[in-house]
Amino acid sequence: MSSQPTLRMYVESRQGAAEGVVHLVLVPTEPGTNLPSWKAGAHIDLRSDDGITRQYSLCGRPSDDHFEVAVLNVPDGRGGSRWVHESLLEGAEVDVAGPRNHFELADAPAYLFIAGGIGITPILPMIREVASRDVDWRLVYGGRTRHSMAFAEQLVEEFGEHVDLVPAEERGLIDLAGVLDEQQPGRRVYCCGPEPLLDAVEKVMVDRDSETLHVERFSPRDDVDTSGDAFDVEIAASGATVHVEEGQSIIDALADAGITVDFSCREGTCGTCETGVLGGIPDHRDDVLDDAEKAQNDVMMICVGRCVVGPLLLDL
Template sequence: MSDRRELLVAAREQVADGVVRLTLRDPNGDPVPAWEPGAHIDLLLDEGLERQYSLCGDPADRTELRIAVLREPVGRGGSAKVHSELVPGSRVRIRGPRNNFALVDAKRYLFLAGGIGITPILPMLAAADAARADWRLVYGGRTRASMAFADELRAEFGDRVTVCPQDETGLLDLDALLDAPDPATAVYCCGPEPLLAAVEQRCGSWPPGALHVERFAAVADNGPRAGFEVELARSGKTLTVTSDRSILETVEDAGVQVLSSCREGTCGTCETDVVEGTPDHRDSLLTEQEREAGETMMICVSRAQCAKLVLDL
């Protein structure tokens, strides 16, 4: 695809227990792709092994891209490959950037980060600070040694940053942080699923659109899996999606090329416009307002609430 390119690993440094930061540059010295806070890239590590990592550098610096990668001891091989093989001088293919976690304009921001979830929030802090917005970061992790960038953030931003290692302070006090809904505050949260679920629950009484989350892992799909038809408006094909196949798999089997990556509804690569019909959204990306509008869907996991969907494919 046209947004794929090969970059050079220019630097690598350990920034916390189990976390390395990689600096990627164009091998010919060309500018790297433009991006904004909240964006991520896909690392194309091997055939069928693609992983998404948030950009955590400076969007104004077009000479490099920076990512920080936690080695997951029970992961699926992506982080292990990054940690074991990507060293200065290595080449790596990327796709993107794309942004499903964009920073909206707001009077105030509350940033909540858990562990490696700090990465997409780093450039957001700089942007909010440059805009002279009122903001606060509460950053939790297992131990102080496991929390990348904690010391740098405290040194740069002082009391605006609260660092909460679980072994010292316990879990984040979300009840105190989110007890009073504020229409002027945008809440941004990234981290492990238990943190995201707890924040979503407590933000249930906040104004629609106040909470913005980004997930690294898919939410469990326990919904019914009936079959349905999909009509591909541009390809002129009508296909049957069986209960044991996804729309994406069915479309690929029919020879229609669709850009995809995570295949679990977390990265947004396969987002497709809906021409007719009502999607059954099962992704971890779209907001409630976007789900209700039904204008797009992630065809790697989402299904249909009707007998037939018409998609712009």
């Protein structure tokens, strides 16, 4: 299986969006190229010539003729943000794959958006969309300092009282109990940010049947668990059978058999390796699919997923 097609793009403009955050505008290197369509919540893959692949949320407008991303520099990360900050200068070229979306904005009579730090990026296009509708909405946006919060002043200027900025150095952490105190039947709550924030929101929302929570993670909830018995997967296109050893990932087993698939994080968070399941029942261990999507058992993340009932027939 060949890798997902990429589009060659270059950095048309680059500017600081906040302390430690760079905002890039990417346009196709080939004039007249139409960009793939996307909806609020989508992200793209940026792929370096050295093999680094990282996912960044689109923070522009779907109607634009360019892509926009904002990237936080994480000094102790895996090297992706450092590459963006040091190498993707104005005029630099980069391969872009996607967009793909596991954080789509669903219809609702009311919305609450909770963002922490760089987690504002996928939420920004959502806010622009709901602001054009006749619905109730609110954004609560936290960060270390006011200067570290990307697009903060822009959001206040554009949306006024709908936006509540919570810089920790001025106001402490977001008061989630207060923010989520009064339930609104039918409301959808969208949250993106660091794991402690997501975990705290999930705990408050756990018994709320009248509201729906949507979260997007940048890192796995727990240590990645690939333990479990061996099993077989079948490749739909060729009919070949691949044996997955105990503790081995499906991706690695496929690679050993000469079958190449797209992947990036290996942690079940980015969605790059999402693969259709045509038979068998997968053991979902990712943080991409929600409970309803997992129950359908028609796709899985093969970087961490295993098998409940096999063999798994994969749409490859």
